[in-house]
Amino acid sequence: MSDSPNPVDRAALAIAGALEHAGPGDLAAMRRMREGVGAPLFWRLAARHVEIDRNPEAWIAIARMLALLTPTGQPGARPALHDATRPLGAVLCDGGDRSWSGPTPMLSEARLARLLAARGKARRVALERALRMLANRRPPNPLVNVPEIAWAVLNPEAGRIARDYYARLDPAAALNAAQTKEEA
Numbered sequence: 136m137s138d139s140p141n142p143v144d145r146a147a148l149a150i151a152g153a154l155e156h157a158g159p160g161d162l163a164a165m166r167r168m169r170e171g172v173g174a175p176l177f178w179r180l181a182a183r184h185v186e187i188d189r190n191p192e193a194w195i196a197i198a199r200m201l202a203l204l205t206p207t208g209q210p211g212a213r214p215a216l217h218d219a220t221r222p223l224g225a226v227l228c229d230g231g232d233r234s235w236s237g238p239t240p241m242l243s244e245a246r247l248a249r250l251l252a253a254r255g256k257a258r259r260v261a262l263e264r265a266l267r268m269l270a271n272r273r274p275p276n277p278l279v280n281v282p283e284i285a286w287a288v289l290n291p292e293a294g295r296i297a298r299d300y301y302a303r304l305d306p307a308a309a310l311n312a313a314q315t316k317e318e319a
Contacts, residue, residue: 142186147285150180150187150198151216154205165202168195190289196259197285203263203270204277218278223287224299227265229307231277237307240300241272251297258291 154162157176164174173181173195180198181187187194206213221231230241242250242265250261266284269277287296 141282142184143285143289144282146180146184146186146194147197147201147282148217149184150194150201151205151281153180154198154202155213155215156210157205158210159207162202162205162207165198168199168202170195173198193259193288194285196263197288200263200266200284200288201281203267204279206277214278216277216279217281219280221278222280222295222299223283224296224301225303226269226277226279227296228300228303230269230272231279235307237304240304241269242300244304247297247300251294254291259288262287 153176154165157165161174161176165176168174168177170192173191177187177195177198181191181194201216204216227242227247228240229235240247246261246265250258250265253261262284283295
């Protein structure tokens with residue numbers, strides 16, 4: 136768990152930590168949660184975190200997204216999902232691969248634009264689809280700033296995802312353009 140004073144950050148990190156140690160049945164149940172219908176592990180976490188209990192619909196979506204990103208394997212032997220230095224936007228660009236150097240981002244610019252333009256439930260659906268794609272294509276130990284996923288659901292107006300996506304994409308594009316010039 137985090138010593139962050141922010142209750143959203145603490146709740147998101149608590150969910151990620153619980154998923155890291157969850158049994159296969161609990162992890163599968165968290166991945167299958169539907170709107171308004173949480174899994175037992177989710178409700179245990181809601182009982183411990185007022186922030187989750189205040190807005191269970193949003194937190195069910197957040198927990199499901201985190202469960203999708205959590206690798207399978209033995210409880211406690213799964214790698215941690217959280218890395219404060221890996222912004223969500225950058226991970227959507229590089230697919231969780233720190234050595235990525237372009238030119239093609241994991242999430243296309245067109246899909247990013249649709250995700251950012253979506254509002255309400257459509258925004259959650261678009262974000263979950265992007266994270267499902269990441270989960271299916273991820274490197275062995277994908278890391279992401281877990282609280283940023285929660286904030287992307289709770290405060291969808293924030294432009295941080297786009298900023299971090301392009302901060303990761305543009306240097307790779309410039310490098311690829313320079314390499315192409317040298318080859319010509």
